[in-house]
Amino acid sequence: MESIALLIAAAMSAGTLLALAALGLLINERAGVVNLGAEGMMLVAAVAGYATAFHTGSDTLAFAAGMAAGALLAGLFGLLVIWLNTNQYAAGLALSLFGAGFSAFVGLGYTQEKLSPRLSHQIPVLADIPFIGPAFFKHHPLVYGTIALTLGLAWFLYRSRSGLILRAVGESPESAHALGYPVRRLRLAAVMAGGALCGLAGAYVSVIYTPLWVEGMIAGKGWIALALTTFATWRPARVLLGAYLFGFVTMLQFYLQGQGMQIASQFLSMLPYLATITVLVLISSNANFIRANMPASLGKPFFPGS
Amino acid sequence: MLKLEARPQPSRLMALCSPLIALAVTVLLGVGLFMLLGKEPVRGLQMFFWEPIRSAYAWSELGLKATPLILIALGLALCFRSNVWNIGAEGQFIIGALAGGWVAMQADASSSRMIVLAILLAGVLGGMAWAAITAALRARFNANEILVSLMLVYVADLLLNYLVYGPWKDPQGFNFPQSISFLAVTKIPRLFDGSRLHIGVLIAAASVLGLWLFMFRSYAGFALQVGGMAPAAARYAGFSSQRALWTALLISGGLAGLAGALEVAGPLGQLTPYVPAGFGFAAIIVAFVGRLHPVGIVFSGILMSMFYIGGELAQSRLGLPKSITGVFQGLLLFTLLASDTLIHYRLRWVRPAAGQQA
Numbered sequence: 001m002e003s004i005a006l007l008i009a010a011a012m013s014a015g016t017l018l019a020l021a022a023l024g025l026l027i028n029e030r031a032g033v034v035n036l037g038a039e040g041m042m043l044v045a046a047v048a049g050y051a052t053a054f055h056t057g058s059d060t061l062a063f064a065a066g067m068a069a070g071a072l073l074a075g076l077f078g079l080l081v082i083w084l085n086t087n088q089y090a091a092g093l094a095l096s097l098f099g100a101g102f103s104a105f106v107g108l109g110y111t112q113e114k115l116s117p118r119l120s121h122q123i124p125v126l127a128d129i130p131f132i133g134p135a136f137f138k139h140h141p142l143v144y145g146t147i148a149l150t151l152g153l154a155w156f157l158y159r160s161r162s163g164l165i166l167r168a169v170g171e172s173p174e175s176a177h178a179l180g181y182p183v184r185r186l187r188l189a190a191v192m193a194g195g196a197l198c199g200l201a202g203a204y205v206s207v208i209y210t211p212l213w214v215e216g217m218i219a220g221k222g223w224i225a226l227a228l229t230t231f232a233t234w235r236p237a238r239v240l241l242g243a244y245l246f247g248f249v250t251m252l253q254f255y256l257q258g259q260g261m262q263i264a265s266q267f268l269s270m271l272p273y274l275a276t277i278t279v280l281v282l283i284s285s286n287a288n289f290i291r292a293n294m295p296a297s298l299g300k301p302f303f304p305g306s
Numbered sequence: 307m308l309k310l311e312a313r314p315q316p317s318r319l320m321a322l323c324s325p326l327i328a329l330a331v332t333v334l335l336g337v338g339l340f341m342l343l344g345k346e347p348v349r350g351l352q353m354f355f356w357e358p359i360r361s362a363y364a365w366s367e368l369g370l371k372a373t374p375l376i377l378i379a380l381g382l383a384l385c386f387r388s389n390v391w392n393i394g395a396e397g398q399f400i401i402g403a404l405a406g407g408w409v410a411m412q413a414d415a416s417s418s419r420m421i422v423l424a425i426l427l428a429g430v431l432g433g434m435a436w437a438a439i440t441a442a443l444r445a446r447f448n449a450n451e452i453l454v455s456l457m458l459v460y461v462a463d464l465l466l467n468y469l470v471y472g473p474w475k476d477p478q479g480f481n482f483p484q485s486i487s488f489l490a491v492t493k494i495p496r497l498f499d500g501s502r503l504h505i506g507v508l509i510a511a512a513s514v515l516g517l518w519l520f521m522f523r524s525y526a527g528f529a530l531q532v533g534g535m536a537p538a539a540a541r542y543a544g545f546s547s548q549r550a551l552w553t554a555l556l557i558s559g560g561l562a563g564l565a566g567a568l569e570v571a572g573p574l575g576q577l578t579p580y581v582p583a584g585f586g587f588a589a590i591i592v593a594f595v596g597r598l599h600p601v602g603i604v605f606s607g608i609l610m611s612m613f614y615i616g617g618e619l620a621q622s623r624l625g626l627p628k629s630i631t632g633v634f635q636g637l638l639l640f641t642l643l644a645s646d647t648l649i650h651y652r653l654r655w656v657r658p659a660a661g662q663q664a
Contacts, residue, residue: 036452040636080640084310084647089391089452090594094639097587101632108627215629220460227453266468273457277443280454285447303312 007255008135015247016143017201021225022239024197031190032170032297036092039222040099042202045069047107049203050213062207070199071192078191082184085301104215115211140208154236170295173302227276233293249275310651320649328642354616366501371611373506374565378589380517381558383598388554389534394455395562396586397462398433402563403570405432407577410492417491425571433563434556441555485577494572506568518600591639
């Protein structure tokens with residue numbers, strides 16, 4: 001029972017980092033831009049966050065550094081694809097490859113170090129409830145912040161005027177342009193906001209989740225986040241649920257090992273990747289389900305005629 | 307202010323110049339990086355652009371590194387031209403290495419040199435099989451090939467780890483995670499004494515020719531590329547997009563698997579967790595920098611292996627981290643994509659006129 005509560009807690013923690021990145025990607029995909037560079041942005045942000053936490057001792061500054069790093073890289077990507085009309089897939093891949101090399105390069109001095117583990121924050125009274133307490137009420141504030149962010153984003157997209165404009169930019173940039181909205185500037189803003197959230201996710205990994213820096217430590221989580229936005233058909237609440245589900249699958253391997261399962265650890269480690277493929281297959285086979293919410297101009301460049 | 311203006315026709319001059327502009331900008335950024343790190347830029351550039359070509363031996367090492375890059379990039383170029391986004395060549399490379407390695411481990415005193423052929427064939431089939439998973443899931447369920455092929459890289463990597471830490475671990479290997487060293491009979495023939503260059507470089511050259519013929523001189527290759535550029539036109543002409551998907555993925559998977567088998571039965575000589583060296587990802591850059599053209603890929607493959615060798619030298623002689631190779635590779639792709647804009651657009655200096663509507 002105790003271990004199941006811990007499994008739920010770990011799944012929420014792992015789900016949070018996926019959700020943060022996936023919500024960021026959702027924002028820029030709603031604006032019509034696909035950024036395959038999530039993995040690279042998260043890696044660079046993880047180093048930036050780790051180094052900041054290491055030198056300043058402040059987690060808040062570390063998160064800010066991660067967000068800044070993510071937004072900066074996303075801005076570079078945005079300039080390429082929005083103003084120079086570069087192929088979005090190719091530019092995103094370039095960002096991922098560059099981020100992998102650059103983070104390893106910058107992070108070399110930090111591989112021997114380790115941050116002191118961050119204490120979990122307990123919510124008074126609620127944390128003392130048996131089972132429920134350790135499972136749901138002993139988390140880093142960012143875990144709750146991500147839930148709030150999900151609700152806020154859902155409200156923004158469907159209930160606010162700015163959200164409507166953002167969606168219009170992703171659905172039909174021509175119409176938005178004709179109405180006088182600065183399509184390219186809005187897309188850049190959305191891409192940078194997405195980068196900032198991917199950066200926050202990266203910093204969360206290296207400062208809170210592990211907390212250490214190892215080359216390539218994101219290990220595909222950026223790509224899984226990318227898949228999540230598709231699974232969730234671009235709906236914030238589904239992103240969060242999907243992220244927790246994936247967090248659960250990721251953590252299941254440690255739980256199963258703890259239970260003395262006679263399976264080589266490598267096969268258990270394959271679970272999140274195999275789960276991603278499986279869910280992708282299940283969801284994609286129903287074309288109507290995917291298309292129902294997909295931004296109509298996703299991945300298509302927009303170049304206002306003179 | 308500067309404004310982009312669409313050209314009536316793509317500029318052929320810029321198509322040729324763009325990789326050179328990109329290289330120049332990358333070198334400039336590299337000089338800045340060296341200065342930032344307090345290293346002498348000239349020494350740094352020497353490691354990357356002079357040391358790898360200064361002697362016959364250096365050239366042979368360059369060819370050795372370029373071989374897998376060129377083989378994999380050829381297949382990826384075919385994929386990208388057909389609008390099939392195979393990002394998982396690294397996984398197909400690993401499975402090719404595993405399949406080739408498994409055959410190599412079956413060798414004994416009675417084996418003939420023909421086993422080398424079996425090793426290479428196993429590599430090709432392994433890579434094809436791994437790519438076929440992506441093709442099947444995309445064809446049958448419409449699952450995104452970028453994500454599927456990429457997830458399969460992690461799966462392949464874990465499978466390699468399982469084998470070298472488990473069933474394939476050398477019992478006499480002092481508990482190191484590595485397979486037995488393959489017998490000499492399985493070694494891929496070398497071209498010259500005193501260098502590690504092997505016949506893989508000839509296979510790569512033949513593949514360049516073969517793929518050029520397929521892309522530009524065959525009906526099937528033509529149909530494939532039309533499907534990538536204009537899906538509606540391809541449908542109208544009756545070209546099957548399913549067939550294009552399978553052809554592109556099987557050819558690229560086979561080439562990546564072949565590269566994997568060549569590596570394990572060539573310079574590596576055994577399976578270790580370090581078989582995946584990132585060639586599958588670097589080859590994406592090679593393919594783009596080579597303009598998705600077989601001949602261009604030869605040049606960009608050589609350039610990229612200069613980065614690899616330069617990175618190793620910068621590590622041993624200048625004390626720089628080896629990951630600088632990845633930084634340069636990424637920068638090159640970035641700057642190339644940016645300067646490619648000049649092929650389709652020209653820059654115009656436009657004076658913002660007063661009262662003009664934006």
